Amino acid sequence: KGDDVTDNVKTIRTIPLVLQGDNYPQRFEIRGEILMPWDVFEKLNEEREAREEPLFANPRNAASGTLKLQNSSAVAKRKLTAYFYYLLGENLPCDGHYENLQEAGKWGIKTSELTRKCKTVEEIFDFINRWDVERKNLPVATDGIVLKVNSIRQQKNLGYTAKSPRWAIAYKFQAERALTRLNKVTFQVGRTGAVTPVANLDPVQLSGTVVKRASLHNADIIEGLDLHIGDRVYVEKGGEIIPKITGVDTDARFMLGEKVEFIKYCPECKSELVRYEGEAAHYCPNETACPPQIKGKIEHFISRKAMNIDNLGPETVDMFYRLGLVKNTADLYKLTVDDMKGLDRMGDKSAENIINGIVRSREVP
Numbered sequence: 001k002g003d004d005v006t007d008n009v010k011t012i013r014t015i016p017l018v019l020q021g022d023n024y025p026q027r028f029e030i031r032g033e034i035l036m037p038w039d040v041f042e043k044l045n046e047e048r049e050a051r052e053e054p055l056f057a058n059p060r061n062a063a064s065g066t067l068k069l070q071n072s073s074a075v076a077k078r079k080l081t082a083y084f085y086y087l088l089g090e091n092l093p094c095d096g097h098y099e100n101l102q103e104a105g106k107w108g109i110k111t112s113e114l115t116r117k118c119k120t121v122e123e124i125f126d127f128i129n130r131w132d133v134e135r136k137n138l139p140v141a142t143d144g145i146v147l148k149v150n151s152i153r154q155q156k157n158l159g160y161t162a163k164s165p166r167w168a169i170a171y172k173f174q175a176e177r178a179l180t181r182l183n184k185v186t187f188q189v190g191r192t193g194a195v196t197p198v199a200n201l202d203p204v205q206l207s208g209t210v211v212k213r214a215s216l217h218n219a220d221i222i223e224g225l226d227l228h229i230g231d232r233v234y235v236e237k238g239g240e241i242i243p244k245i246t247g248v249d250t251d252a253r254f255m256l257g258e259k260v261e262f263i264k265y266c267p268e269c270k271s272e273l274v275r276y277e278g279e280a281a282h283y284c285p286n287e288t289a290c291p292p293q294i295k296g297k298i299e300h301f302i303s304r305k306a307m308n309i310d311n312l313g314p315e316t317v318d319m320f321y322r323l324g325l326v327k328n329t330a331d332l333y334k335l336t337v338d339d340m341k342g343l344d345r346m347g348d349k350s351a352e353n354i355i356n357g358i359v360r361s362r363e364v365p
């Protein structure tokens with residue numbers, strides 16, 4: 001069952017509520033895509049980082065997450081936009097797909113001004129080559145170009161295969177990648193006990209940011225790459241915030257470094273790791289005494305997604321945990337202002353705020 005996002009879509013300024021002029025068919029369908037521009041996406045993630053909320057991996061996730069919000073005025077603040085790319089119906093103004101979109105533009109519907117009608121294969125390749133470079137300057141994320149037969153009549157004659165139209169094809173740009181040195185692999189234990197291997201790299205420029213770390217996902221990926229410390233590795237950003245390692249330049253190996261092996265014991269609590277049937281991840285099974293798991297669970301508990309406890313962030317949770325004040329979520333409710341007296345950067349006012357936040361969270365249904 002899908003979500004009804006009609007009210008949210010109505011808040012998007014580039015989607016007209018009323019059409020302009022009187023030159024449009026009585027009935028038509030128009031298809032488009034709702035998206036979040038880069039600048040809005042980056043600002044949103046900065047705000048989320050400041051509030052210690054999880055970041056969106058890419059503008060696409062951020063746009064779909066935004067459309068699912070319950071509160072339409074919150075959606076309006078996110079400044080989504082939309083581009084329309086295909087007009088369908090019985091009585092369209094023209095036979096040309098391109099010409100129809102130009103008409104739709106006159107009705108107040110936003111279409112991409114970058115669409116071009118090409119007459120030869122050379123023109124198509126010129127267009128592709130130009131945008132392979134220029135796309136980095138676009139205000140929105142893009143991973144390719146769609147080529148379509150312009151004539152609607154010819155589109156109808158060509159028809160569809162079981163999966164897709166015969167009159168359209170997507171051209172995907174090669175993902176940007178960089179080559180750098182693998183210095184070491186560290187292992188992080190998450191709230192669920194899942195252990196994630198992280199590659200530590202010589203800093204390298206990639207898609208406008210400096211990359212120092214990359215995800216290695218799990219033991220199978222490490223094994224498949226046959227990674228050794230000191231290897232020259234290819235790093236790619238597949239639309240995610242954390243880049244990934246996609247290959248090793250084996251020709252650049254001068255001396256083979258130490259082979260990267262997945263650890264057998266938890267780096268935090270020394271428990272033996274387990275791997276459940278059919279799962280790629282390794283887990284630390286020590287749910288009740290592994291520090292990052294306990295801290296992660298408390299942080300999740302106080303987060304907006306769960307109990308929504310204000311005034312209490314991960315750093316404070318970490319301090320409470322280290323001092324033995326809070327060993328599990330139930331301990332939060334035993335905290336007193338006196339417990340926090342004299343703690344680092346903790347005035348009476350902040351202590352009271354924390355207690356008030358915890359008390360208020362009891363009222364969450």
Ligand SMILES: [Zn+2]
Binds near residue numbers: 269270271290
């Ligand atoms: Zn552990």
